Amino acid sequence: MPPSSVASGLTTSEAPFIEEARRHGELYIRQPYELYSKENHEAWRQLYSRMLPRWGKYANEHFLTGIRTLCLDSSRVPRLEDVNRFLNALTGFKAKAVSGYVPAFLFFDCLRNREFPTTITIRRADRLDYLPEPDIFHDIAGHVPMHTDRHFADTLVRFGECAHTAAEIVSGVRDASERVETLTSIIRAMARFFWFTIEFGLMRSRGGLRVYGSGLLSSYGEIQHAIESPEVQRFPIQLEWAINQAFEIDHYQPLLFIVDSFDHWFSLVDRLETWMREGKLNHVAPGEPSVNESDLKSFLDAAAP
Numbered sequence: 001m002p003p004s005s006v007a008s009g010l011t012t013s014e015a016p017f018i019e020e021a022r023r024h025g026e027l028y029i030r031q032p033y034e035l036y037s038k039e040n041h042e043a044w045r046q047l048y049s050r051m052l053p054r055w056g057k058y059a060n061e062h063f064l065t066g067i068r069t070l071c072l073d074s075s076r077v078p079r080l081e082d083v084n085r086f087l088n089a090l091t092g093f094k095a096k097a098v099s100g101y102v103p104a105f106l107f108f109d110c111l112r113n114r115e116f117p118t119t120i121t122i123r124r125a126d127r128l129d130y131l132p133e134p135d136i137f138h139d140i141a142g143h144v145p146m147h148t149d150r151h152f153a154d155t156l157v158r159f160g161e162c163a164h165t166a167a168e169i170v171s172g173v174r175d176a177s178e179r180v181e182t183l184t185s186i187i188r189a190m191a192r193f194f195w196f197t198i199e200f201g202l203m204r205s206r207g208g209l210r211v212y213g214s215g216l217l218s219s220y221g222e223i224q225h226a227i228e229s230p231e232v233q234r235f236p237i238q239l240e241w242a243i244n245q246a247f248e249i250d251h252y253q254p255l256l257f258i259v260d261s262f263d264h265w266f267s268l269v270d271r272l273e274t275w276m277r278e279g280k281l282n283h284v285a286p287g288e289p290s291v292n293e294s295d296l297k298s299f300l301d302a303a304a305p
């Protein structure tokens with residue numbers, strides 16, 4: 001193996017193994033654990049050890065239970081098969097290694113099947129703070145502990161079912177441009193609801209406001225900012241607001257929504273599906289996020305007869 005590929009290990013945007021998989025069009029891959037470099041493990045160790053006290057202070061109780069249950073090694077990048085042994089026994093979920101971005105329908109369909117598409121690369125040890133894309137720390141330390149909770153896991157599955165409902169609805173729309181327009185709006189609504197709950201959600205827990213969104217749980221700076229900063233607006237979640245609210249991904253979130261419990265959140269996903277069937281998601285407010293071609297195509301393919 002040439003020295004450069006040894007040096008880059010499985011570092012975000014620098015991993016030859018991932019580039020090779022993408023070149024061959026392989027989305028679902030194995031985790032080649034032997035390729036992680038010393039620097040990769042060091043990045044994990046630093047990320048984990050500095051988050052630990054912040055989780056204790058700001059994370060919700062289900063996350064804290066989850067991270068204990070998973071028995072993650074704080075000093076080394078986790079092996080997905082080890083994580084899955086604990087996770088699968090609890091909720092049937094498992095982390096499934098992917099080579100990169102998973103188009104929206106496929107992503108939701110994985111959730112429906114209790115599979116969580118998981119990035120296996122890790123950010124550089126000298127750039128722990130800024131990362132525009134997910135890495136294994138975000139996915140395994142930020143998302144997966146939540147999947148050990150039965151109510152949370154069941155809600156993710158409901159989310160996945162909603163994607164099927166969306167495909168079913170648009171399969172009945174004859175006019176091609178109307179189909180694309182309707183789908184774009186529904187995907188945008190789902191992406192916003194996902195963002196304001198699964199990625200950046202707050203909940204009432206442990207006698208106060210705590211974080212359950214994985215974007216916050218994996219961010220050393222933003223987890224504190226989300227709870228303590230006077231610059232953040234925090235409101236009880238309203239579905240009609242969340243699905244019409246644009247968001248931007250490249251800075252700390254100025255607006256966060258609070259759920260009372262995961263039962264509460266589950267009921268909102270149910271309502272999302274009802275509204276979808278009633279056509280209430282067909283014309284949500286324009287704006288971010290933009291819906292990309294591959295997301296759209298993944299739904300259109302699923303809707304094709």
Ligand SMILES: [Fe+2]
Nearest residue numbers: 134199214215
């Ligand atoms: Fe995420």
